[in-house]
Amino acid sequence: MYIDNENFEKWMEKLSKKLTEIGQDLKSLINTDNILDENEKLLDNQDLAFLLKVSYRTLQRYRAKNILPHFLIGRKVYYRASDIRAFVRENADFQTYKQFEKANQLENHL
Template structure:
């Protein structure tokens, strides 16, 4: 089978357009899967990287009720707005002064 260069380039452009359509479709599916009520959900790995904390620290924040979480099919998720609220509250906590620092 012989095809000339122009036909080959046209064929490759069609293939690449199909890949672009598939890529957009996959992004839409991923966005739908990782949202609840239109809000982005983050998993443990997302939070560990975002907050630069250990697994144990994340578990402690969940256990203490400081960071709300949701379990979906056995996997833990966090609403992005809850994470933002957690960060704001963490920064607003005044440092305890000791008697020596007064």
Template sequence: MNIDHTEFIMWMDRIMKRFDILHERVKENNNELFSIDGDQLLDNQDVLQMLKISARSLQRYRSTQKLPYYTISGKLYYKLSDVHQLIRESLTSPRKNHK
């Protein structure tokens, strides 16, 4: 089967337009899956990198209820606004003096 250059370009253009449509749909679905009430959800790795803390510290924030979390399909997520609130609280709370 032979196709000329013009027909090939036309087919490739149609394929690329379909890929663009699919890409937009995937982006929309990802945004829906990783946000709640318009607030972005972060997983453990995102929060660890953002706060530059250890996994144990993050676990401590959860267990002391300093950082609310959500379990979705067995995976932990945090609202970005809750992480920002934790940061604000840690900046305004007095530090303990260690001698």
């Protein structure tokens, strides 16, 4: 198969962009042991949607309104378990929170 210079340059440009993106993702992971407590658990969208029994869109709305703390690693959204506990505590009445805590055993699993 023959590749002319123009196609080769396009492929190399795509490769360079992808490597840059991967490099940025790796930089975001450096020193994460200093950021997170060793007992801290992270949840992704799927985990949290299942836990809270809400849709991905609902989580997106909460993030957009800045009422649900989150962070990105690469393009993936993560949530700290301690932030989720605080979120539920602040946004649910006491009885609902206690039911949620009991059902999900927050103190032991998150």
